[in-house]
Amino acid sequence: MxxxxxxxxxxxxxxxxxxxxxxxxxxxxxxxxxxxxxxxxxxxxxxxxxxxxxxxxxxxxxxxxxxxxxxxxxxxxHTLAFRTLANQKPELTAKIKKFIERVEHQRSVFLSLRDELSNQDLPQFTAPDLPRDNPREAARMARGWLNLNGMNTFDTYRDAVEAQGILVFRSNGYNGKWQIAKENPILGFTLYDPACPVIVVKKQQWEPQQSFTLMHELGHLLLHRASSIDDENDMQSHRGLERDANAFAGHVLVPDEFLAGIDDTNRPGDVAEYDTWLDRERKAWGVSGEVILRRLLDSGRLSQRQYAAYREWRSNLVIPEGDSGSRAYRHREPKHIFGDTFVRTVLNALSGRYITLAKASSYLDGLKLNDLHQLERHYAGV
CATH class of the missing domain: 1.10.260.40 (lambda repressor-like DNA-binding domains)
Structure with missing residues (x-):
């Protein structure tokens, strides 16, 4: 040969x-x-x-x-954004580096299709001017910019961010090129770009954890106008840019007016009962009990000892492994991974004959023809 x-x-x-x-x-x-x-x-x-x-x-x-x-x-x-992430975390695995490059490729695809579909109303990113030295005020302004109300889930937070021209990807739970392995400490990253930034959130067992990661990365994007990659230690950091992003996320998810509605006199003495005590608020705001408790701590309404005891209790919980689930809804997976804005853009380009079925499939995680048509019917409400 x-x-x-x-x-x-x-x-x-x-x-x-x-x-x-x-x-x-x-x-x-x-x-x-x-x-x-x-x-x-x-x-x-x-x-x-x-x-x-x-x-x-x-x-x-x-x-x-x-x-x-x-x-x-x-x-x-390598782009500047890629080099920024690699410099922040020199220990990045080859798989994560490939993952980042695939995200950058998808953004290039989106921008190319957006140019082709210039006659359609696609969201454009314009960063609001937020005070970097005041996370509370920055978060208040960001909530208005995002048009958030008092009831939210990860999906509504994601929709609100995407509506402002930011792509939000979430890693897949299934083994494959769009998965961030469970054992990998990376929880999320943002690729800053003045025209089309991308936030990537690692799929986790509990959606409230994803909400905090999303808002933490949004904090880097809006406050620092920079790319960033973050692990669990960064989400708990009290230093520099990570401290700012954590404070921003906490205030976006649990603003002062929400916190004022919590009755401290009903707080149980056993930290194992804190999540039950905050059950209504956790479900309404789409956040974890830890985020609320952290806000109470920072507001002087919870002692460091109580907060530390709660975190210790949480760390010792045995969480059962989740079911791997069924792929009966394979056609919807691209929306879960790439978000509504990206998927709609690909489907609009396909219906306008700007791209072929083969191209659309490659952009949508290799969907088979039958699944691609199912996705089209799903978006058409059929």
Whole structure:
């Protein structure tokens, strides 16, 4: 079988270093003999086109990337937002890096389709001017900007953010390219862009946790006008930009007027009963008991000892593993992952014949033809 010998080994080496792997690891991933990879790296061997295609797909690059001469220009290959996230968390796994690049690709797809559909009323992002040194006032203004009311869930918070021209993606619970693994500490990230920012929220067992992540990332986006990637430690941080984002999220989800309605005289003595005490508020506001208690703590209405005891109790709870669920509604999964704005845009482009069925499928997590038509009927209300 004919082999391609004009492969640039420095680009393979750069990709391996970028993903924190050796050429031996790469050979195992691609199912190629290590000796064959080593000959390519020494400039003495070649690859079949199929092998080169597998290499390119694995690293998320085009085939031509590995045929071009010269070293990699990292500023050209990775966007500023990507480099910002990678610098914040140098320990990012190769899977998370690929995930970020796929998100950036989806945003490029969306912007391209939005240009094609310029005659349709799609939300445009215009950042409000919020005070960075006053999270309480910033949150008050943001709630007005988002048109939030007193009853919310993660879905209504997401819809409100998307209505302001921000794409909101949520990782998939199923194993695949749109999943952030359960054991990975990353909870969310934001890719700042003045024209079309993207917020990504990790799917978690409880939706109130996702609501806090969403508003934390929105805080970075609106207050700091910067990209950010966050884990559990960041969501509990009391320092710098993370402190600001946490305070902003807390005040958006539980503003002072909400907090005023909580009767401290009914607070139980046992921290194990706090969630029951706050059950009505948790359900109405779509938040966790911990977020409310944190606001009570910051307002001087709960002691640090009580808050710490509650967190200790929560950390020791045994949470049963959730059912993996049925994929009978496979056609709706793209909406759960990419949000309503993105999916509607793809479907409008398809109905306007700006893109093919094959393109629409690739943009919507590889939906099969039958599922794609089901999704169309779902949006048509049929």
């Amino acid at each position: 004919e082999r391609i010998h004009s492969i640039n080994p420095t680009r393979i080496a750069w990709c391996c270093a970028d993903h924190g792997m050796t050429t031996g690891d790469l050979a195992a991933e691609l199912g190629i003999a290590p000796a064959s990879i080593e000959r390519v790296m020494d400039g003495e061997g070649g690859m079949t086109f199929n092998q080169l295609s597998k290499l390119a797909e694995y690293f998320g690059r085009g085939v031509l990337f590995f045929l071009e001469p010269g070293p990699v220009d990292e500023d050209h290959v």
